[in-house]
Amino acid sequence: MLPSLRHLRMFLALGRSNSVTRAAELCHVSQPAVTQAMNKIAQETGHVLFHRSPQGLFLTDAGEILAHRAGRALRLLDIAMAEMARPVRVQATWAQLSALIAVTEMENFTLAARKLGLAQPTVHRSTTTLEHAAGVTLFQRTAHGLITTRLGQNLAQAARLAMAEIDQAASDLAALAGREVGSIVIGALPLSRSGWLPSAILAFRERRPSFPFEVIDGRYDELLTGLRRGEIDMMLGALRLPSPIADISQERLFDDEVVVVARKHHPLVAQTRIRTEDLADYPWVMPRVSTPIRGILDSLLAEHRPSNVIETSSVIMMRELLRGSDHLGGVSRMQAEVEGGSLSILPLTLPGAMRPIGLTTRAGWEPTRAQSEFLDILRQTALRLGAG
Numbered sequence: 001m002l003p004s005l006r007h008l009r010m011f012l013a014l015g016r017s018n019s020v021t022r023a024a025e026l027c028h029v030s031q032p033a034v035t036q037a038m039n040k041i042a043q044e045t046g047h048v049l050f051h052r053s054p055q056g057l058f059l060t061d062a063g064e065i066l067a068h069r070a071g072r073a074l075r076l077l078d079i080a081m082a083e084m085a086r087p088v089r090v091q092a093t094w095a096q097l098s099a100l101i102a103v104t105e106m107e108n109f110t111l112a113a114r115k116l117g118l119a120q121p122t123v124h125r126s127t128t129t130l131e132h133a134a135g136v137t138l139f140q141r142t143a144h145g146l147i148t149t150r151l152g153q154n155l156a157q158a159a160r161l162a163m164a165e166i167d168q169a170a171s172d173l174a175a176l177a178g179r180e181v182g183s184i185v186i187g188a189l190p191l192s193r194s195g196w197l198p199s200a201i202l203a204f205r206e207r208r209p210s211f212p213f214e215v216i217d218g219r220y221d222e223l224l225t226g227l228r229r230g231e232i233d234m235m236l237g238a239l240r241l242p243s244p245i246a247d248i249s250q251e252r253l254f255d256d257e258v259v260v261v262a263r264k265h266h267p268l269v270a271q272t273r274i275r276t277e278d279l280a281d282y283p284w285v286m287p288r289v290s291t292p293i294r295g296i297l298d299s300l301l302a303e304h305r306p307s308n309v310i311e312t313s314s315v316i317m318m319r320e321l322l323r324g325s326d327h328l329g330g331v332s333r334m335q336a337e338v339e340g341g342s343l344s345i346l347p348l349t350l351p352g353a354m355r356p357i358g359l360t361t362r363a364g365w366e367p368t369r370a371q372s373e374f375l376d377i378l379r380q381t382a383l384r385l386g387a388g
Contacts, residue, residue, distance in 0.1 A: 001170040002094045002163070003044050005077075007037040008070045009090065011049070014038065015067045018056030027090075041066075047173055062173055069169035072366070073162035080158035083151060085135030092130060097159035099126035100138065100148075104156040107145040157229070161362075164230030171368040183212040184374055187223030189237020190315050190331075191256060191357060194338040197236055200381045204374050211370060219313055220291070224248070227362060233371060235360040236378070238292045238332075246363070253358040253379060254386030257333040258296045258350055261343045263323050269344045276304045279348075283308035285318045285329040292355050297330045300350050319343065332357075334385070358382070 003011075006027075014023035014034060024031045042049055047062035059067055081088050102112035103123065113120040131138045138152035148156065167182060174181035188197055193215075201213055216223065216232060220240070226232040228247060239250045260279065268274055268282070284306045287294045291313075310327070312318055318329045323342055332355070336345050359378065367375060 001044055001173075002166055003041045003070075004037070005074070005092055005094065006090055007041055008074060010034050010037045011041055012067060012071060012074065014050070014057060015059050015063060018058055020057065045170075045173055047177070062176055065172045065176065066169050069165045069172065073165040076158040076162045076165070077155075080151075080155040081134070083136070084155075085133065088130070088133040088135070091133040093126075094163070096126045096130040097155070097163075099123045100130060100152065101156045101159055103127055103139065103146060104148040104152060107147065109146070160230045168366070168368050171370065175369045180208065180211055180370070182368065182370070183214055184371055185214045185216065185231065185233045187227055187232040187235035187360075188215050188217055189220060189223070189235065190313075191238060191334060192236035193217070194315075194332070194335045196334070196357075196378075196381055196385055200374070200378045203377050203381065207373065208370065219288070224360075227360065230362070233361070233365075233367070234375070237357065239356045239358050239360065240292070241356065249361050249363045249365070251359045251361075252356040253382035255354045256357050258293050258330055258353040258355060259333050259336055260346045260348050260350070261322065261329050261331055261336050262327075262346060263325070264341070264344055266326060266328075266344065268328075268346055272347065274346060274348050276301060279328060280304035280306045282306065283310070283325070283327045285310045285312060285321045285327050287311070287330070288313055293330050293332070296350055296352055296355075299352060 010023055010027050010029065010033075013026040014020065017023050017026065020031050020034050024034045027034070038049065045062070045066060047066075048060055049063035049066060050057040051060050052058075077092070078089065081092075098116060099112065099118075099122075102115050103109060106112040106115060109124050109127075110120050113123040116123060127138065134151070134155075136151050137149055138155070139146045139148055141147075171182035186192075186197065197215070201215075205211070216226065218226075220237075223232060223235050224244070227235050228245075238256075239252060241250075243250055262268060268278060271278070280301060284297075286297055286309055288311055289298075310321065312321075315331065315335060318331070319342060321327050322329050328346075330350075333345070336343055359375070
């Protein structure tokens with residue numbers, strides 16, 4: 001559901017003024033154009049958006065939902081368009097913005113067209129028309145391809161989030177009608193996959209058995225990019241302190257301890273007192289340098305660094321390497337306990353071993369009703385984990 005941007009502006013003007021005449025004046029169009037636009041949006045949404053009274057036209061519950069989300073979407077676009085020519089506000093289309101996003105990401109018109117399933121001239125024409133309406137340069141050609149300018153980057157990012165808001169509107173409107181539309185997209189860092197997230201999803205599915213989820217595994221920086229673009233609704237796992245960027249919000253839900261693990265019957269498992277130099281005598285499997293666990297392990301081994309280290313972001317890879325050798329590794333206690341009989345936790349307390357675990361979302365993000373229900377379950381499940 002992507003009603004025309006121009007129609008959405010008329011819709012908001014009518015919602016504020018309660019008058020077709022006034023909305024037409026505000027949008028510099030005829031009264032029949034406003035009426036036709038409202039009929040089109042009502043058809044696209046499948047809802048009655050206004051009710052008539054002697055005082056004028058007023059938003060229904062469905063209309064209030066759409067007005068709220070559409071207002072957020074258009075504010076995002078208007079902020080990004082502030083340094084552009086005024087015509088772009090009324091001339092820009094979703095198709096043009098989609099082309100801008102694709103070219104920005106692919107840095108090539110042909111690849112962008114392939115991604116969108118369109119002909120290359122169509123994508124080129126869309127971005128050129130948008131550029132003319134904006135009165136600014138959106139792309140610069142280099143030897144390595146197309147580079148989107150700062151203004152183009154800002155508009156592409158605003159368009160991604162504006163589209164996400166309209167998707168949220170579709171979910172909210174469906175819920176109002178007793179239907180389920182949309183999905184919950186989760187960026188899952190390693191710890192969240194070990195009990196917390198699966199438990200929360202199963203509990204949510206007892207309420208909504210058919211509601212779709214998409215769980216995306218990945219590295220923190222990759223998931224953060226998807227979150228900020230509106231492609232991911234929430235990210236679960238170890239929080240980064242301080243926050244790496246200002247446009248995200250982090251919520252601590254519980255703490256988890258980093259522990260050193262080894263295979264069953266590893267020579268160190270039977271030792272009652274383990275020194276740092278003992279750890280350095282063995283090869284290690286460690287996460288990447290930028291991760292919180294790696295920072296804790298590097299602090300532990302600062303004076304006695306192991307000479308043999310394998311780096312991997314895969315807990316499965318680490319587990320298999322440890323099970324078949326004398327390598328040591330560092331994971332969260334929750335992950336180690338989920339592994340059960342395959343790995344042993346060494347009797348060792350690491351300095352600064354407690355990590356905040358929680359939820360990362362976009363700053364100012366407003367979840368749908370279904371997403372709010374799932375967030376409540378996530379918090380309840382985390383509370384039990386923290387208490388345990």
